Amino acid sequence: MQLKFRRFCRRSILAGLAACWLSAPIGPSFAQSDPLPSWNDGAAKTAIVGFVARVTQEGGADFVAPEKRIATFDNDGTLWAEQPFYFRGLFAFDEVKRLAPQHPEWQTTEPFKSVLTGDMKGLAAAGEKGLLEIVMASHSGMTTEDFDKTVGDWLAAARHPTKKVPYDKLVYQPQLELLAYLRANGFKTFIVSGGGVEFMRVFAERVYGIPPEQVVGSSGVVSFTIGADGKPVLTKEPKVEFIDDGPGKPVGINRFIGRRPILAFGNSDGDQQMLQYTAAGDGPRLALIVHHTDAEREWAYDRTSHIGKLDKALDEAAAKGWTVIDMKQDWKSIFPP
Amino acid sequence: MQLKFRRFCRRSILAGLAACWLSAPIGPSFAQSDPLPSWNDGAAKTAIVGFVARVTQEGGADFVAPEKRIATFDNDGTLWAEQPFYFRGLFAFDEVKRLAPQHPEWQTTEPFKSVLTGDMKGLAAAGEKGLLEIVMASHSGMTTEDFDKTVGDWLAAARHPTKKVPYDKLVYQPQLELLAYLRANGFKTFIVSGGGVEFMRVFAERVYGIPPEQVVGSSGVVSFTIGADGKPVLTKEPKVEFIDDGPGKPVGINRFIGRRPILAFGNSDGDQQMLQYTAAGDGPRLALIVHHTDAEREWAYDRTSHIGKLDKALDEAAAKGWTVIDMKQDWKSIFPP
Numbered sequence: 101m102q103l104k105f106r107r108f109c110r111r112s113i114l115a116g117l118a119a120c121w122l123s124a125p126i127g128p129s130f131a132q133s134d135p136l137p138s139w140n141d142g143a144a145k146t147a148i149v150g151f152v153a154r155v156t157q158e159g160g161a162d163f164v165a166p167e168k169r170i171a172t173f174d175n176d177g178t179l180w181a182e183q184p185f186y187f188r189g190l191f192a193f194d195e196v197k198r199l200a201p202q203h204p205e206w207q208t209t210e211p212f213k214s215v216l217t218g219d220m221k222g223l224a225a226a227g228e229k230g231l232l233e234i235v236m237a238s239h240s241g242m243t244t245e246d247f248d249k250t251v252g253d254w255l256a257a258a259r260h261p262t263k264k265v266p267y268d269k270l271v272y273q274p275q276l277e278l279l280a281y282l283r284a285n286g287f288k289t290f291i292v293s294g295g296g297v298e299f300m301r302v303f304a305e306r307v308y309g310i311p312p313e314q315v316v317g318s319s320g321v322v323s324f325t326i327g328a329d330g331k332p333v334l335t336k337e338p339k340v341e342f343i344d345d346g347p348g349k350p351v352g353i354n355r356f357i358g359r360r361p362i363l364a365f366g367n368s369d370g371d372q373q374m375l376q377y378t379a380a381g382d383g384p385r386l387a388l389i390v391h392h393t394d395a396e397r398e399w400a401y402d403r404t405s406h407i408g409k410l411d412k413a414l415d416e417a418a419a420k421g422w423t424v425i426d427m428k429q430d431w432k433s434i435f436p437p
Numbered sequence: 438m439q440l441k442f443r444r445f446c447r448r449s450i451l452a453g454l455a456a457c458w459l460s461a462p463i464g465p466s467f468a469q470s471d472p473l474p475s476w477n478d479g480a481a482k483t484a485i486v487g488f489v490a491r492v493t494q495e496g497g498a499d500f501v502a503p504e505k506r507i508a509t510f511d512n513d514g515t516l517w518a519e520q521p522f523y524f525r526g527l528f529a530f531d532e533v534k535r536l537a538p539q540h541p542e543w544q545t546t547e548p549f550k551s552v553l554t555g556d557m558k559g560l561a562a563a564g565e566k567g568l569l570e571i572v573m574a575s576h577s578g579m580t581t582e583d584f585d586k587t588v589g590d591w592l593a594a595a596r597h598p599t600k601k602v603p604y605d606k607l608v609y610q611p612q613l614e615l616l617a618y619l620r621a622n623g624f625k626t627f628i629v630s631g632g633g634v635e636f637m638r639v640f641a642e643r644v645y646g647i648p649p650e651q652v653v654g655s656s657g658v659v660s661f662t663i664g665a666d667g668k669p670v671l672t673k674e675p676k677v678e679f680i681d682d683g684p685g686k687p688v689g690i691n692r693f694i695g696r697r698p699i700l701a702f703g704n705s706d707g708d709q710q711m712l713q714y715t716a717a718g719d720g721p722r723l724a725l726i727v728h729h730t731d732a733e734r735e736w737a738y739d740r741t742s743h744i745g746k747l748d749k750a751l752d753e754a755a756a757k758g759w760t761v762i763d764m765k766q767d768w769k770s771i772f773p774p
Binding site for chain 2: 167170244288290297298301305311312313314315319322323324325326331332334347348350351354355356357358359373376377380
């Protein structure tokens with residue numbers, strides 16, 4: 101054990117040295133040492149960098165112990181794009197189409213009929229719950245492991261309708277940098293999203309560096325049984341269990357994380373309560389909103405959008421001094437190169 | 438930022454060096470380097486040390502990547518004692534007594550009447566759900582933050598009826614060593630318990646080194662509202678939401694952790710499904726059970742106990758080769774000095 105332990109120590113320390121050396125500033129200029137190169141200089145970047153500096157300064161008035169540096173991020177529209185429709189919705193629609201031959205009743209039953217006829221407006225109006233119902237109905241009776249595989253296969257094969265790239269290439273480069281920057285400063289980063297938790301866990305670790313146990317999302321009922329072969333099985337049931345959206349977000353944070361975040365990042369009215377809850381805690385707090393203002397490089401939408409509607413939370417941001425990221429102005433690049 | 442980042446790196450590396458140096462073997466003998474000094478040599482210790490050696494040996498057939506080294510521990514009877522009654526039950530009973538003057542109806546309503554008259558057998562028979570109902574009813578309308586404070590105050594003041602020490606001194610020293618040993622070998626340690634998640638989170642980090650976000654437990658409904666002062670509030674409602682016991686344990690693991698553990702540790706039939714689910718995964722797996730066999734230093738109970746009944750899981754352990762810890766034989770000491 102002794103040799104083993106020494107090897108473990110040596111490896112840990114070398115890994116630490118290597119990680120720091122690799123990401124450390126090489127030259128003297130600010131540009132080279134900038135941990136957020138895809139963020140333009142401006143109020144938003146200044147607010148983020150200043151906040152991180154304050155909460156990590158030992159002995160400072162705003163110092164926050166590392167274990168309390170909880171940062172929560174919405175997913176759709178905050179970490180990756182969500183137009184022309186939530187990607188998890190597009191996945192569910194593809195699945196409904198794929199499975200339709202086995203479900204003739206879907207031709208005449210809503211919301212499946214809308215999916216099969218391509219009525220996107222009706223589907224958008226169905227909201228988080230409608231979406232989750234589609235996902236669950238189209239996958240009920242499936243084991244959780246088979247569902248993971250189905251999502252993985254879809255992500256590998258499907259292409260975005262206009263950008264023509266795999267969906268997981270439409271993550272925001274500035275946010276990947278921010279996640280890494282926060283973690284390098286002792287933060288623990290979480291996703292808190294209205295999306296299905298099992299859907300997001302398939303790619304969150306690979307794409308965002310966020311492990312499954314730090315993904316909070318909506319869920320359907322799952323049942324435990326012992327199969328005919330004597331093996332335990334977890335099966336997805338066609339019933340909504342928890343909607344992690346709106347007031348569900350602080351409830352989900354309380355249930356899954358058990359600590360109030362000191363930083364929260366969203367982009368729509370579905371994030372408003374998470375931002376309120378985060379901002380209302382004692383000590384330093386940072387509430388951030390992505391405002392989709394870039395019709396050229398991404399999409400521009402807010403108060404009247406069916407997807408990622410940003411209306412009340414935008415007003416509250418102005419009233420309370422939350423940090424609003426103007427995508428067009430604040431982000432040097434949008435997607436990874 | 439550059440200076441700050443260098444300071445961060447230097448500090449991280451120095452902390453790593455210090456942690457390794459402090460816990461590293463000093464002399465050459467096995468005794469000095471034993472990471473589990475409160476475990477007697479024997480089959481159980483050999484199984485644990487051998488398993489950890491196999492899953493951490495890079496290039497070995499049983500190597501498991503660090504992010505997949507998930508270990509789940511039941512709490513009552515596995516990490517701390519549970520006699521003469523689950524401690525979280527004793528907390529709830531104390532609370533019912535404290536709050537009884539404000540609830541005259543409890544004098545005639547079950548299960549409160551049993552609490553007030555000290556009918557412990559009736560309460561034991563009410564099971565996890567009955568207990569959770571008592572906790573929630575006696576704390577409904579309370580904010581989650583006030584609840585945390587109530588638990589903290591109780592833990593500081595209350596004493597065990599026969600051992601006469603604070604309840605959090607009745608944790609098992611061998612398990613504290615095992616948790617630290619697993620973490621030093623790259624495992625992420627979780628609690629997966631029938632106990633109320635908010636109750637356990639008050640002490641899990643301080644006592645076990647397990648942060649709130651790695652505690653999975655039973656829960657009541659919590660609601661989000663904006664108070665009269667404009668501040669967001671999370672309030673406990675008198676309604677059971679999730680029972681993390683029996684088949685609920687693998688379901689809770691799937692929901693909160695999203696990965697199948699490679700090691701699970703329990704002590705009762707309520708842990709049977711978690712152990713089945715853990716053991717049935719591909720690759721190396723370790724399923725462990727504490728058998729309470731030490732009437733002198735702790736308590737001796739199993740198949741017929743109202744508390745921590747161990748019957749079916751003990752049979753399955755024998756049939757499937759799960760590792761059973763004989764507390765009397767395998768543990769050199771029980772409680773911390």
